[in-house]
Amino acid sequence: MTEAYEIRLRRVVQHIFDHPAGDLSLDALAEVAALSRFHFHRVYHAMTGETAAQAVRRIRAHRAAHWLLRTDWPLAQVAAAAGYDNAQSFARAFRGQFGLTPAAFRKSGRDTPPALTLRTGVPLMFPVTIAERPALRLAALPHRGAYHEIGKAFQQVCAVFSARQLWDQARGTVGVYYDSPQSVAEPDLRADAGIAVPEGFDLPSDLHETRLPGGRYAVMTVKGPYAQFPQAWDQLYCNWLPCSGSEPADSPPYEFYLNDPTDTAPAELLTEICVPLK
Numbered sequence: 001m002t003e004a005y006e007i008r009l010r011r012v013v014q015h016i017f018d019h020p021a022g023d024l025s026l027d028a029l030a031e032v033a034a035l036s037r038f039h040f041h042r043v044y045h046a047m048t049g050e051t052a053a054q055a056v057r058r059i060r061a062h063r064a065a066h067w068l069l070r071t072d073w074p075l076a077q078v079a080a081a082a083g084y085d086n087a088q089s090f091a092r093a094f095r096g097q098f099g100l101t102p103a104a105f106r107k108s109g110r111d112t113p114p115a116l117t118l119r120t121g122v123p124l125m126f127p128v129t130i131a132e133r134p135a136l137r138l139a140a141l142p143h144r145g146a147y148h149e150i151g152k153a154f155q156q157v158c159a160v161f162s163a164r165q166l167w168d169q170a171r172g173t174v175g176v177y178y179d180s181p182q183s184v185a186e187p188d189l190r191a192d193a194g195i196a197v198p199e200g201f202d203l204p205s206d207l208h209e210t211r212l213p214g215g216r217y218a219v220m221t222v223k224g225p226y227a228q229f230p231q232a233w234d235q236l237y238c239n240w241l242p243c244s245g246s247e248p249a250d251s252p253p254y255e256f257y258l259n260d261p262t263d264t265a266p267a268e269l270l271t272e273i274c275v276p277l278k
Contacts, residue, residue: 006163017152061097135214140194153193171196249276
């Protein structure tokens with residue numbers, strides 16, 4: 001029976017990501033889950049730790065944040081794509097999640113003041129250190145397509161861990177990115193959304209194992225919304241790496257997420273971008 005509820009929960013999460021501008025009312029989501037509207041909200045909250053309404057607000061705001069920084073769409077178009085009836089309701093809801101109006105967020109994301117300057121004079125958004133990182137074993141799901149859409153794969157993995165009460169064995173949340181967006185067409189980009197787990201962990205049948213080697217890594221610690229990640233990655237590879245005297249190793253880079261976007265303000269999110277070094 002738990003597995004049946006898990007499947008329904010994952011179907012709802014996928015629906016929210018795929019249809020941010022659609023009908024995401026409690027009744028509509030209950031229908032997607034094939035559960036009575038009298039019980040759906042209790043089941044969803046019990047299994048995920050947030051209400052369905054909170055999930056809808058969070059996912060819509062985070063998708064809007066990516067569009068604000070990655071497109072030149074007018075604010076009204078971003079609002080409509082994210083499922084808001086008008087610019088006023090969009091601005092109010094977005095500010096509730098990000099602490100800034102959509103216009104201010106777009107400006108701040110494109111005009112970020114440098115936190116660190118290289119000897120070349122090229123600004124880095126965030127500091128980079130070289131550190132020894134342990135090997136990681138992940139329980140993961142694959143993601144294919146735009147990297148900023150990987151959240152829906154993460155939601156699916158988290159649904160499995162919540163439904164089966166596996167969080168006591170989780171050791172962190174990790175996104176593995178195999179391709180460069182500059183050289184691979186967006187629909188063909190490959191990634192894994194995973195939870196780090198110990199060696200003795202018995203992987204659920206619908207998750208696969210991904211292993212990341214330990215060793216020396218360049219680690220950029222990013223504070224703030226996920227929407228700024230493309231800029232951070234570009235600066236790590238284009239500005240820091242050529243000046244570092246280091247060469248990347250033959251294994252994929254990854255992001256290690258240090259806190260949870262379901263209970264952390266976007267401005268306070270902490271993420272480590274980790275690039276393996278020879």
